[in-house]
Amino acid sequence: MKHNRPKNLNLMTVRFPVTAISSILHRITGVILFIAIPIVLWALQKSFNPAGFAELQDGLNNNFICQLVFWAIVTAVAYHIIAGVRHLLMDAGIGESLEGGKRGALAVIILSAITAVLLGVWVW
Secondary structure (H helix, E strand, C coil), X not given: CCCCCCCCCCXXXXXXXHHHHHHHHHHHHHHHHHHHHHHHHHHHHHCCCHXXXXXXXXXXXXXXXXXXXXXXXXXXXXHHHHHXXXXXXXXXXXXXXXXXXXXXXXXXXHHHHHHHHHHHHHHC
């Protein structure tokens, strides 16, 4: 059998549905959190003595890179929690329909964007 279907290999022209975007972002934030584990453990270990705590505090108050990394980690945690709650609600039977899934995914993205902005205000 001969397949003459057109093939679109340009991923920039593919339009993903909002549910796919939400799912992909949930996976990406999971990877970010996995990568952030050593950073968070290092900061926790450093914060156990007063000199290390003062150094961390100084870095978070005066170093833009430290602030950006902290904001990225906290934003990834927030998105992952919000999307995780959506998945738990879907496991309980809430929002399982196609329309409910779309609304839930959109709500996750909107709530996460608002949370990211609020966390940015808090960090800076």
